[in-house]
Amino acid sequence: MHNAYFHFAAPANEPVYSYAPGSPEKVALKKQLSAFKAQQADIPMYINNQEIRTGKTVDLRPPHEIKHKLGHFHMGEASHINDAIAAALAAKEQWAATPWEQRAGIFLKAAELIATKYRYHMNAATMLGQSKNAYQAEIDSACELIDFLRYNVHFLSEIYKQQPVSSPGVHNRTEYRPLEGFVLAVTPFNFTAIAGNLPTSAAMCGNVVVWKPADTQVFAANMFMQIMIEAGLPAGVINLIYVDGPQLGDICFSHPEFAGIHFTGSTAVFQHMWQTIGQNIKKYKAYPRIVGETGGKDFVLAHSSADVAVTAIALARGAFEYQGQKCSAASRAYLPSNIAEAVKTRLLAELKTMKMGSVEDFSNFINAVIDERSFDKITNYIENAKKDPAAKIIAGGNYSKTEGYFIEPTVIEVTDPKYVTMCEEIFGPVLTIYTYDADKFEEIISVVDSSSSYALTGSIIAQDRYAIDLATKKLVNAAGNFYINDKPTGAVVGQQPFGGARASGTNDKAGSMLNLYRWLSARTIKETLVPPTEYGYPFIKEA
Ligand SMILES: NC(=O)c1ccc[n+]([C@@H]2O[C@H](COP(=O)([O-])OP(=O)(O)OC[C@H]3O[C@@H](n4cnc5c(N)ncnc54)[C@H](O)[C@@H]3O)[C@@H](O)[C@H]2O)c1
Numbered sequence: 001m002h003n004a005y006f007h008f009a010a011p012a013n014e015p016v017y018s019y020a021p022g023s024p025e026k027v028a029l030k031k032q033l034s035a036f037k038a039q040q041a042d043i044p045m046y047i048n049n050q051e052i053r054t055g056k057t058v059d060l061r062p063p064h065e066i067k068h069k070l071g072h073f074h075m076g077e078a079s080h081i082n083d084a085i086a087a088a089l090a091a092k093e094q095w096a097a098t099p100w101e102q103r104a105g106i107f108l109k110a111a112e113l114i115a116t117k118y119r120y121h122m123n124a125a126t127m128l129g130q131s132k133n134a135y136q137a138e139i140d141s142a143c144e145l146i147d148f149l150r151y152n153v154h155f156l157s158e159i160y161k162q163q164p165v166s167s168p169g170v171h172n173r174t175e176y177r178p179l180e181g182f183v184l185a186v187t188p189f190n191f192t193a194i195a196g197n198l199p200t201s202a203a204m205c206g207n208v209v210v211w212k213p214a215d216t217q218v219f220a221a222n223m224f225m226q227i228m229i230e231a232g233l234p235a236g237v238i239n240l241i242y243v244d245g246p247q248l249g250d251i252c253f254s255h256p257e258f259a260g261i262h263f264t265g266s267t268a269v270f271q272h273m274w275q276t277i278g279q280n281i282k283k284y285k286a287y288p289r290i291v292g293e294t295g296g297k298d299f300v301l302a303h304s305s306a307d308v309a310v311t312a313i314a315l316a317r318g319a320f321e322y323q324g325q326k327c328s329a330a331s332r333a334y335l336p337s338n339i340a341e342a343v344k345t346r347l348l349a350e351l352k353t354m355k356m357g358s359v360e361d362f363s364n365f366i367n368a369v370i371d372e373r374s375f376d377k378i379t380n381y382i383e384n385a386k387k388d389p390a391a392k393i394i395a396g397g398n399y400s401k402t403e404g405y406f407i408e409p410t411v412i413e414v415t416d417p418k419y420v421t422m423c424e425e426i427f428g429p430v431l432t433i434y435t436y437d438a439d440k441f442e443e444i445i446s447v448v449d450s451s452s453s454y455a456l457t458g459s460i461i462a463q464d465r466y467a468i469d470l471a472t473k474k475l476v477n478a479a480g481n482f483y484i485n486d487k488p489t490g491a492v493v494g495q496q497p498f499g500g501a502r503a504s505g506t507n508d509k510a511g512s513m514l515n516l517y518r519w520l521s522a523r524t525i526k527e528t529l530v531p532p533t534e535y536g537y538p539f540i541k542e543a
């Protein structure tokens with residue numbers, strides 16, 4: 001029962017710690033890294049908040065130090081998928097009926113726990129499990145995750161406030177119900193924040209969730225689930241399982257109570273999911289919500305008026321932070337002929353200063369790519385480029401998987417703007433550069449727009465305002481997040497709602513109201529205060 005309308009004000013973004021030499025946060029984080037390395041984690045699944053261990057274990061190893069074992073997780077099978085669905089459906093009625101301010105308290109408490117007691121646990125788990133340096137972990141597993149939780153509470157309270165008008169004698173109201181059935185959250189390896197956001201954004205709206213993370217993100221996913229339970233998440237609301245992806249799809253997408261999928265990952269997997277859901281459409285109680293943020297081929301377009309240093313730094317950070325494994329990473333650059341040489345010279349000089357190695361040495365800017373499959377895929381593109389006369393490697397190009405999955409930041413120069421590495425998502429530390437005739441800016445904009453099926457992020461670097469205006473207009477559909485004089489990465493919750501269209505996803509903008517609407521099903525209620533007791537219009541009586 002509510003006796004008041006409770007408002008949740010807009011939060012401020014969580015401050016980013018610097019981890020500067022000698023800082024207390026650096027000392028605390030190092031301590032937690034050592035603690036995780038000294039133990040062997042035995043990570044269960046969580047169904048109904050019960051820890052489930054199957055004995056069928058998969059080892060967890062830091063991608064940058066593959067000889068070290070962090071522990072293992074327990075792999076589930078078909079019965080665990082069914083158990084997770086059953087637990088979710090059993091929890092549904094009570095969770096959906098729980099007052100919003102009580103639900104909100106759990107997610108706000110989780111955010112606070114991450115900001116304080118568990119900040120270094122979350123960051124150290126992400127650093128070791130996903131090979132992120134301290135700064136990249138801080139902006140992901142601490143700040144972005146905290147922001148998702150706090151902002152979504154605020155956005156949802158803003159949605160609940162929205163009510164229709166009422167004419168005299170009538171009271172109209174809209175209630176924002178959760179979806180009927182369960183929501184499936186399938187999450188990627190590259191952002192702990194995204195992995196935490198996909199199940200919690202749906203759960204916050206009163207939904208019950210089955211959550212499957214990427215195997216390579218389980219170390220941090222486990223930490224987050226423990227925090228959610230400590231924050232008071234009731235049993236069955238989010239059920240975390242580690243199972244085979246296709247088997248998960250087979251069971252969930254043919255269940256009559258399947259209510260929606262919240263996915264982030266590759267385009268191919270999402271398209272396959274959509275196709276399966278379409279084929280099964282008659283099996284469901286209601287039309288499932290399909291939300292997916294997927295791949296990208298993100299561009300940096302420099303104009304002849306661009307500042308050389310601004311362009312080079314946008315490329316250095318945009319392409320190589322977290323080894324280019326951000327869906328937003330700059331992976332194709334279009335440089336005008338008047339400044340191309342100067343930009344390349346500055347970029348290559350910056351790359352020479354980037355150290356590569358373990359996350360435990362905080363001076364390493366570059367760490368390892370996520371796993372062997374990814375390593376092989378990325379290095380295959382590099383090898384093909386080495387053999388191709390149409391491409392020239394101008395930086396990096398070396399790699400090794402002896403100690404960990406290390407690939408040097410690599411820059412390929414091409415003479416064909418439609419060369420394969422200008423068009424396909426590589427998802428690694430590889431940037432391809434094409435130099436265009438500085439007088440043909442308008443023509444190159446068309447090439448940028450038409451070279452890839454994706455439309456996630458992109459940047460225009462220019463000082464000429466007419467050039468910025470032209471690119472902004474002509475590239476209106478080429479990116480869901482468009483940057484002016486900046487790198488195309490690093491969106492902040494509440495400031496740059498994130499998502500792309502075309503083959504990059506449904507563009508439901510994670511961490512915004514637009515996303516939350518997808519997990520709600522509105523019911524409109526009209527109450528007539530003094531209902532009529534006779535039928536007919538006045539003129540009928542007169543006649
Ligand atoms: N647009 C965005 O906001 C965004 C954000 C992060 C990552 N990404 C994209 O994610 C990709 C990298 O992440 P990834 O390697 O974890 O992606 P992925 O598609 O390989 O895996 C994503 C998730 O899907 C699961 N999965 C794989 N095959 C499946 C199947 N057949 N059925 C059901 N589930 C299945 C995986 O186990 C994982 O949990 C890149 O393409 C990147 O661009 C996009």
Ligand SMILES: N[C@@H](CCC=O)C(=O)O
Nearest residue numbers: 326327328489490491498
């Ligand atoms: N939101 C992140 C990208 C997430 C995808 O991997 C960014 O803006 O860089």
